[in-house]
Amino acid sequence: MDEHHQHTEFLKTCLRYDDSAGGRELEQTITRLQREERRVRRAAWLMADLTALAAAALFYPAIILGNFPYCVPELLLVAICTLGGASLISFIAFMGLGAVYRAKLDNRRKECRLKLARILESRLRGLTNTPLEPGSGSAGNEGFNPTLVTSRDPSTHIEP
16 A cells, blocks of 8 residues: 555545535545546556557567568457557556546545644634634644643643
8 A cells, every 4th residue: 555545544534533424425535536546547557468468469479480570460460569559548548547536536635634624623622722823833833832722631731
């Protein structure tokens, strides 16, 4: 499992804490896009394998046989070239379609991160004295000021 997939699964897991219909719909959309991207990637690899097989079928007789163009039937040669060309074109098309699905998935992941930020902010508002606003913290911690967080248990309060 690559890092992109792990990050997406983490976002989906976090999104399950949102009880709204929008959160469930976003999770279903991400799942569907992941499934479609996987299908397209498998189809692209199949086309790459077919292209390699067609190339091997053309080069094998050329290397082994001395009089290559004359000993292979023309119909077989045309079929192999057609298979190789069609699978190469399909491979390029599937790679483009995979890029489109990846872009859609990235957009949904961005939407998911924004939604989770809103959920986290709404849950943290109950723990803070003032609302969390972007830019109210230090340069590295935008929107978070640890001195504003109130502790429910005085023994665990940490002074900055």
